[in-house]
Amino acid sequence: MNKILVTGASGQIGSELIPVLREKHGSDNVIASVHESHLLDEVDLTGPSVELDVTDKKQVEDIIESTQPDTIFHLASVLSALAEQDRQLAYKVNFEALYTILENSVKYGVDKVIIPSSIGAFGLDTPAVAPNDTLQRPNTIYGISKVLGELLGNYYYSMTGLDVRGVRLPGVLSWKVEPTAGTTDYAVAIFYGALISGKYVCYLRDDTKLPMMYMPDAVNSLILLSEADGSKLQHRADFNVAAISFTPAELATAITKRLPHFEMEYAIDPMRQAIADSWPDELIDDVAKTEWGWNHKYGLDEIVDDMIEKLSIKLQDKIG
Ligand SMILES: NC(=O)c1ccc[n+]([C@@H]2O[C@H](COP(=O)([O-])OP(=O)(O)OC[C@H]3O[C@@H](n4cnc5c(N)ncnc54)[C@H](O)[C@@H]3O)[C@@H](O)[C@H]2O)c1
The missing domain is CATH 3.40.50.720 (NAD(P)-binding Rossmann-like Domain)
Known part of the structure; x- marks a missing residue:
């Protein structure tokens, strides 16, 4: 036990x-x-x-x-x-x-x-x-x-x-509990904005590429x-451990394919931008694969589809 x-x-x-x-x-x-x-x-x-x-x-x-x-x-x-x-x-x-x-x-x-x-x-x-x-x-x-x-x-x-x-x-994306204290939180908050108001103001630059995972x-x-x-x-x-890497602009494009009225604006937060700029764009996870058989399952399309599906149910009272 x-x-x-x-x-x-x-x-x-x-x-x-x-x-x-x-x-x-x-x-x-x-x-x-x-x-x-x-x-x-x-x-x-x-x-x-x-x-x-x-x-x-x-x-x-x-x-x-x-x-x-x-x-x-x-x-x-x-x-x-x-x-x-x-x-x-x-x-x-x-x-x-x-x-x-x-x-x-x-x-x-x-x-x-x-x-x-x-x-x-x-x-x-x-x-x-x-x-x-x-x-x-x-x-x-x-x-x-x-x-x-x-x-x-x-x-x-x-x-x-x-x-x-x-x-x-x-950075971890999820629909159950909303993150509030991290630098990659935009990648979750963007879905709330897209579903509730059709808009999101992103605090990171459009080309800020970061490793992410579902x-x-x-x-x-x-x-x-x-x-x-x-x-x-x-x-x-x-x-x-790695899954995918994307920028805010790439995530916004993937959301717009599913929710065509979604609009993204940018108002850069210098503190979080500086943190994000100090992090790598991608992680190589060959060691985890070799030593304990790690592999990710979810890519960008699967993540965006699942986030929209789950959050549409969770936020149904707030979605007009
Ligand atoms: N979420 C991500 O994107 C991410 C990415 C990389 C690493 N991590 C790591 O994963 C771990 C969990 O992160 P998370 O995303 O769930 O963070 P979170 O901020 O959602 O949760 C952190 C938890 O710590 C608790 N906590 C804070 N102060 C405490 C205290 N004094 N005593 C007891 N509990 C306290 C909070 O109540 C909260 O439940 C952390 O070590 C974090 O650094 C998270």
């Missing part, structure tokens, strides 16, 4: 990872921990949920000690755009709490900790088409925290045996890596 604790469970990824984990491992074996109690209703309540502020060291210790998880999916994080606006919060959540989670995992005999990294772990010195192992000098507080997560993950594995694993996720692929990458045969892994917490 595999008992799993998920932090940041009510977020964009957690809210979609939890139902899949519960289906695989049984509802009672997957504990969803959320930051604020009012969000408890938002996570799938078909199994146990607890309130957890990961910056509260005692709470983290109490929950790991009392729930005795075999695996922790540590998703609690402050994402790129919010982290630049509130460095202190980002430091507490992305740096200090990460250490608390890892130390308590060692102390209470957790087997595995899965920590998503990000394209944010790359920087201006990284090639535009980024290999798995390359220069990483991010110039954002979020990116620095992601490199720390990768390095600490590899360190804890070699020094303590705690099996820390992680994928560098591209949520089912992102969830699958986390689960596949968590289940991979450890003896075959040369890397641990630092795998590129």
Whole structure:
């Protein structure tokens, strides 16, 4: 039996990872921990949920000690755009709490900790088409925290045996929970604009090409890596995973093919544009393919079709 604790469970990824984990491992074996109690209703309540502020060291210790998880999916994080606006919060959540989670995992005999990294772990010195192992000098507080997560993950594995694993996720598109704190959020918000008002004002330049992925692929990458045969892994917490790359203009064109009245305007946000400009255009994920059989399923057309279908139902009261 595999008992799993998920932090940041009510977020964009957690809210979609939890139902899949519960289906695989049984509802009672997957504990969803959320930051604020009012969000408890938002996570799938078909199994146990607890309130957890990961910056509260005692709470983290109490929950790991009392729930005795075999695996922790540590998703609690402050994402790129919010982290630049509130460095202190980002430091507490992305740096200090990460250490608390890892130390308590060692102390209470957790087997595995899965920590998503990000394209944010790359920087201006990284090639535009980024290999798995390359220069990483991010110039954002979020990116620095992601490199720390990768390095600490590899360190804890070699020094303590705690099996820390992680994928560098591209921007993730999904329809269930709307992202609000990242740099790639436009790629989701654009669908809300297209369906509700027929318009969207994009904060990134039309030619800003970034790696992106649909949520089912992102969830699958986390689960596949968590289940991979450890003896075959040369890397641990630092795998590129890729699906597609596109620009805002290309996404707008794909939406216009389905919703011909859609119009896109641009009002560039210098902070998010600078973050996006420091990230690679594409990730090469050959290492993940070789070491644990990763492959994505969804391309741009499949994503756009599914987003429009699902959001049309979700937003039916708001669509005129
Ligand atoms: N969504 C993406 O496009 C994307 C891309 C690359 C990497 N990632 C990574 O995936 C992970 C999950 O991201 P997400 O998209 O679900 O983000 P999200 O912002 O939707 O969710 C983050 C979660 O962290 C929780 N959180 C924040 N502060 C907390 C605290 N003090 N204690 C406990 N919980 C706290 C929030 O309540 C939220 O549920 C993060 O590590 C993120 O860096 C996400």
